[in-house]
Amino acid sequence: MDMKKIVAGTWIICLLASGCEYKDVGPDCYHGKVIFSSCCSGTTLVSLESALPIGRAIQVNGQEYPNTIQLPGYLNAGDVYLNLRQFDPDKDNNLFPNPRCYCLIPVDWDVPLMVATALSHTSCPSEAWHLE
Numbered sequence: 001m002d003m004k005k006i007v008a009g010t011w012i013i014c015l016l017a018s019g020c021e022y023k024d025v026g027p028d029c030y031h032g033k034v035i036f037s038s039c040c041s042g043t044t045l046v047s048l049e050s051a052l053p054i055g056r057a058i059q060v061n062g063q064e065y066p067n068t069i070q071l072p073g074y075l076n077a078g079d080v081y082l083n084l085r086q087f088d089p090d091k092d093n094n095l096f097p098n099p100r101c102y103c104l105i106p107v108d109w110d111v112p113l114m115v116a117t118a119l120s121h122t123s124c125p126s127e128a129w130h131l132e
Contacts, residue, residue: 029124030082035060037074040103042096044075045111046082054084056111069114072096076121083118083125 035045047065048055055069072087072095092115118125 028083030054030084031124032069032080032082034075034077034080035065035068036077039074039097039101040105041070041109042074042100043070043072043109043113045070045109046075046080054112054114058109058111068109068111070109070111071114071116075119078121080116081120081122081124082116084114085117087113087115 030048030050032046032048032050035047037044045058045060045065046055046069048067048069050067053067055067057064057066058068059065069084071082072092074097095115
C-alpha cells in the first residue's frame with residue numbers, strides 16, 4: 001500500500017512539474033508551408049501543420065489546404081515556423097505593404113488573418129526572435 005502512495009505521489013509531482021514547464025516555454029510554435037503571397041491582398045497564405053484547427057480549409061489552383069491562415073506582408077515560399085496571435089486592426093494595419101499592386105479581380109480569402117510574432121524558416125523561433 002505504501003508503494004502505491006509513493007508512485008501516485010511521484011506521478012502527481014511529475015504532472016505538476018511538467019505543467020509548470022509547459023507554461024515557461026512560451027507561445028506555441030506552428031510549422032507551416034507558404035502557399036503563396038498576393039500583392040492584391042498584401043498577405044501571404046500559409047497552410048499550417050497543426051492538430052488544432054486554427055485556420056480554415058481552402059482550395060487554391062485545385063489543391064486543398066485544410067488549415068490555412070493569412071499573414072500581412074510577403075513571405076518566401078517554403079517552410080515557416082511561427083508564433084502567432086490574432087490580428088488587431090487597431091495596431092496591425094501598418095503590417096500590410098504599401099503600395100499594393102492594382103488588381104482587376106478583388107481577392108478576399110475566407111481564412112483567419114493572424115500576425116506572426118516570431119518567424120523562422122529553419123526551426124521554431126526562440127523568445128529572442130520576437131518581432132513585436
